[in-house]
Amino acid sequence: MTSHVIRRHLLRGLTAATATALLAGSLAACGGDSEAATTAGSAAAGTVTVGRLSNGAAREAILKVSEVKSLSAEVPAAIRKRGTLLVGVGALPSGFPPLAYVGGDQKTLTGAEPDLGRLVAAVLGLKPEVRNSTWENMFVGLDSGKSDVLFSNVTDTEERKRKYEFASYRQDNLAFEVPKNDTWTFDGDYRTLAGKTVAVSSGTNQERILLEWKKKLRSEGRKLTVKYYQDHNSTYLALSSGKIDTYFGPNPGIAYHVTQTAKTPQATRTAGTFSGAGATLQGLIAATTKKDSGLAKPVADAINHLIKNGQYAQWLKAWNLSNEAVTTSQINPPGLPLDNS
Structure with a gap:
């Protein structure tokens, strides 16, 4: 199941009032621009608050996340020197709860996807900078270097593997x-x-x-x-x-x-x-990086660290998505075949 189809039909579940409020919040956050940075949303150094500003869609939890030096050492030198992880999300114009949408303050991007991006950044010793755009511009941003990695309900497909690398984190x-x-x-x-x-x-x-x-x-x-x-x-x-x-x-x-x-x-x-991939293949949602960027492995390793220490389960539980848990993050696992991508 391709992610843009999921996104479209998640939006259909919103009431008109909710959709209007989310759209207003999105435009307020970015001045109508299709490429805009959103605040990181961490409670303090060493913590990530998952479910923050969720308007009741999540049970807020404060997770203490420490840098893992052996994993941050895997991060490409240019990103490590910069000190920030640019996380791309394609939630404009009106978001797709519970995965990514403008929160209760009408400006901060909340949802399960940006929350995981923030957790991964913390494990890698980086400050998360979440950049919200339209679905199409999200990939343009990754291609052009405006973002390092996408956390935006992207389905792992063989077609996309021609251009990108994946680190899986949720069942599709x-x-x-x-x-x-x-x-x-x-x-x-x-x-x-x-x-x-x-x-x-x-x-x-x-x-x-x-x-x-x-x-x-x-x-x-x-x-x-x-x-x-x-x-x-x-x-x-x-x-x-x-x-x-x-x-x-x-x-x-x-x-x-x-x-x-x-x-x-x-x-x-x-x-x-x-x-979503049918009876013979478990579809997977994955963090998406540019091919040969060197970032897929540290992202997968960071996710596996979160799985091992239980914070991954806490993240899923907060957003009522425990039934999409994976046991391990895989790099470029089998994806939807070319005839069904």
Whole structure:
């Protein structure tokens, strides 16, 4: 599943008021520019506050992060001399909660992605400088040296490997969302969906997968009903009223909605996940660096350090994304094949 598709459909989950507020905050932060630096957002030297200014999307946690000298020594000399890690994020114009969006102060970029960039920078003994731009300009910024590494929900694909190197840090998952009191669970087998009515967004990777399952079930003499709605508000109204059994969409967006509705009569839960790359390959989200920049290895090593000491798990838990955890950060792992990139 390509990340720009995920980003587009995460945005559909916002109410008009939230989208307007986030857009206003984005423009206030950057004066309408498509390439703008955003403050680092650390609480103090040696700490990184994850979930800061999240507007309720995360449980704030202050993590004490120390430089690991053996890992900072791996950082390319020019970056080490500069003392800053330029982290690229493509969240303009209106962000994509819970991954990257303008926080409660209407100027600071918050979200799971910039938070991980800040954690990695701390391990490498560097000051993080997060640069927010549009999705397209994010890659232009990496190519031109305006950023060193991207933390922006970029899917590892074989096509992108022709130009970039990756250090994986999250599973690229889709998810099923149901009312909180519904006991149904998706166990990875499409047959679990027999007799269900499922909402999905048109033109997405998840729609393609769902329609393939529908075709298989039909050949087995069983039925799967697929429903489409104009926006996420309509989808969730259908879910709460029982017109559909479940919604199938990007896991981060569903995790965000679960968090937002947790204390309401419309509370929901995640009923299972499925790889965005399909049944035969676990899709991966990865930090992205220029090919042969020498930065992919220290970034991967820093992520693995965070995994080993438990701070990676704390970061995911803060953003309700624990179901996308990886056991290790891999450099250039198998990605979506060229015919599905």
